[in-house]
Amino acid sequence: MSVVKINVLTVPAEQRETLEKRFASRAGAVENSDGFEWFELLRPVEGTDQYLVYTRWRDEAAFQAWMEGPMKASHQGQAQGGGERPKPASSSAAVWTFEVVQQAAPASAAPEEG
Numbered sequence: 001m002s003v004v005k006i007n008v009l010t011v012p013a014e015q016r017e018t019l020e021k022r023f024a025s026r027a028g029a030v031e032n033s034d035g036f037e038w039f040e041l042l043r044p045v046e047g048t049d050q051y052l053v054y055t056r057w058r059d060e061a062a063f064q065a066w067m068e069g070p071m072k073a074s075h076q077g078q079a080q081g082g083g084e085r086p087k088p089a090s091s092s093a094a095v096w097t098f099e100v101v102q103q104a105a106p107a108s109a110a111p112e113e114g
């Protein structure tokens, strides 16, 4: 089964709009990566003030390959916040890893495969 990688971003209230705009301008950044299955940017409403960057991958290797290649190119300078790059909107980031144990989709949805 797939692996879920969640990047947990702590974002000061006044930086939320900047963060969301930056993500919006990156639409299309992961869609063509091998083994990529799903992405959602989750805005906190209640219970936490951290944004979750939810991504799902075919397996750990697919995620690592994206991290080493496309992600490095598209995230360059973000973590440092220095140089000519704008400062990150988030004040900290941490990655959570999960295995998908079980899943369901509406019966009306087209079956995935197999």
Ligand code: HEM
Pocket (backbone or CB within 6 Å): 005, 006, 007, 018, 019, 022, 023, 026, 027, 028, 029, 030, 039, 053, 055, 075, 078, 079, 080, 087, 088, 089, 090, 091, 092, 093, 095
């Ligand atoms: C689990 C996968 C991912 C990891 C590990 C990751 C990692 C990071 C890290 C470390 C930062 C810097 C945060 C900081 O400096 O505080 C960041 C920022 C960012 N990432 Fe990702 N990322 C992931 C997925 C994605 C995806 C799928 C997209 C695009 C669709 C994306 C777009 C961005 C953008 C736009 C920022 C800048 C946010 C800001 O201004 O602070 N990331 N990411």
